[in-house]
Amino acid sequence: MPGTGELHLAVALDGAGWHPAAWREPAARPGELFTAAYWADLAREAEGGTLDFLTIEDSLGLQSAGRSPGAAPDDRTDQVRGRLDAVLIAARIAPLTRRIGLVPTAITTHTEPFHLSTSIATLDYISEGRAGWRPRVSVSPREARHFGRREFPELSPQLLADPATARHMTDLFDEAADAVEVVRRLWDSWEDGAVIRDVPTGRFVDRDRLHYIDFASRWFSVRGPSITPRPPQGQPVVASLGHGPVPYAFAARASDIVFITPGSAPHARETVAQVREAEIDTERTGPPLAVYADLTVFIDDKPGEAAARKRRLDELDGAELSTDTAVFAGTPDELAELLTDWRQAAGLDGFRLRPGVLPHDLRQITRGLVPRLRRRGVFRAGYAESTLRARLGLRRPASRYERSPA
Numbered sequence: 001m002p003g004t005g006e007l008h009l010a011v012a013l014d015g016a017g018w019h020p021a022a023w024r025e026p027a028a029r030p031g032e033l034f035t036a037a038y039w040a041d042l043a044r045e046a047e048g049g050t051l052d053f054l055t056i057e058d059s060l061g062l063q064s065a066g067r068s069p070g071a072a073p074d075d076r077t078d079q080v081r082g083r084l085d086a087v088l089i090a091a092r093i094a095p096l097t098r099r100i101g102l103v104p105t106a107i108t109t110h111t112e113p114f115h116l117s118t119s120i121a122t123l124d125y126i127s128e129g130r131a132g133w134r135p136r137v138s139v140s141p142r143e144a145r146h147f148g149r150r151e152f153p154e155l156s157p158q159l160l161a162d163p164a165t166a167r168h169m170t171d172l173f174d175e176a177a178d179a180v181e182v183v184r185r186l187w188d189s190w191e192d193g194a195v196i197r198d199v200p201t202g203r204f205v206d207r208d209r210l211h212y213i214d215f216a217s218r219w220f221s222v223r224g225p226s227i228t229p230r231p232p233q234g235q236p237v238v239a240s241l242g243h244g245p246v247p248y249a250f251a252a253r254a255s256d257i258v259f260i261t262p263g264s265a266p267h268a269r270e271t272v273a274q275v276r277e278a279e280i281d282t283e284r285t286g287p288p289l290a291v292y293a294d295l296t297v298f299i300d301d302k303p304g305e306a307a308a309r310k311r312r313l314d315e316l317d318g319a320e321l322s323t324d325t326a327v328f329a330g331t332p333d334e335l336a337e338l339l340t341d342w343r344q345a346a347g348l349d350g351f352r353l354r355p356g357v358l359p360h361d362l363r364q365i366t367r368g369l370v371p372r373l374r375r376r377g378v379f380r381a382g383y384a385e386s387t388l389r390a391r392l393g394l395r396r397p398a399s400r401y402e403r404s405p406a
Contacts, residue, residue, distance in 0.1 A: 049366025
């Protein structure tokens with residue numbers, strides 16, 4: 001049951017950290033943000049804390065100080081701009097880790113699902129069953145112009161209430177749900193026994209175990225099968241971020257995990273109830289969504305240190321941190337208490353923590369928070385499962401195209 005048993009804990013990695021001024025901290029490594037060694041060090045640190053998985057952020061446009069959907073790029077030069085491809089980062093660090101799950105972000109809106117399916121399936125092979133995927137919708141008209149195939153309307157908080165804009169947003173999430181469905185069907189398009197490697201008969205593949213998916217919808221017409229055999233997990237884990245009814249419906253249709261952004265324990269309880277309503281409304285047939293609360297964290301050992309550090313970063317940036325999550329600044333003990341309270345009050349399955357500054361706050365999670373959670377008896381001492389699905393309590397499904405035994 002959610003809220004009981006083992007707590008699931010993930011970490012969200014983004015650049016130098018989730019505070020815009022994080023790169024200016026003395027312990028930050030801004031000169032290494034675009035190197036494989038930087039990301040490998042973060043992944044090994046997260047794995048050292050036996051975290052369930054890490055996520056890697058990505059987008060199709062430069063970062064912006066604006067937080068609203070479709071926020072325009074700005075001319076600021078005092079914040080990190082530019083990033084590496086999340087799926088390729090995950091593929092690079094996979095051989096350098098052994099147990100932690102790797103969940104990169106990849107955009108559905110302008111990326112063909114056939115390409116997404118092969119990329120994530122390949123990551124699952126490289127990581128030996130530790131891959132996941134966070135589908136993300138792109139709403140920006142500037143990002144649409146990178147591809148030149150569609151025109152998107154300008155968005156602002158005021159326009160989101162406009163019926164035409166609301167329909168456009170719903171369409172984008174419906175398209176994303178279809179994209180995930182195509183990807184999932186392509187993962188299933190090779191049965192598990194399709195690769196036979198029979199040297200005496202000269203048969204490498206059993207062609208009868210490869211299947212056309214013949215998917216057709218308003219947005220896609222995909223024949224299949226995939227060019228990549230079925231991933232080790234069968235279905236790599238799909239996770240999505242939600243802030244309201246439309247994203248919750250998308251998660252209920254397409255995902256295994258949903259990240260929510262509550263501001264308090266009561267708010268978390270209300271949001272979990274909305275997610276469960278979305279599961280009913282969409283007639284979800286699979287296991288219930290695992291619900292993780294996102295939280296931006298600044299952690300230091302001494303009381304008051306983390307809050308003072310955040311204030312200093314706010315001053316450097318010229319504004320108080322603006323984010324879609326609740327912001328925690330305190331000690332590892334205080335954070336362990338908060339996570340335990342929120343989990344019990346809201347029935348959460350786990351948390352995805354966003355370190356304010358990397359690598360400092362990641363180390364505080366793995367070396368400070370995790371030992372406190374273990375002492376409370378809610379977090380494991382090591383990895384027992386070899387695949388991400390198994391760690392999250394998800395069975396390995398059979399291919400939907402698998403032939404019934406005679």
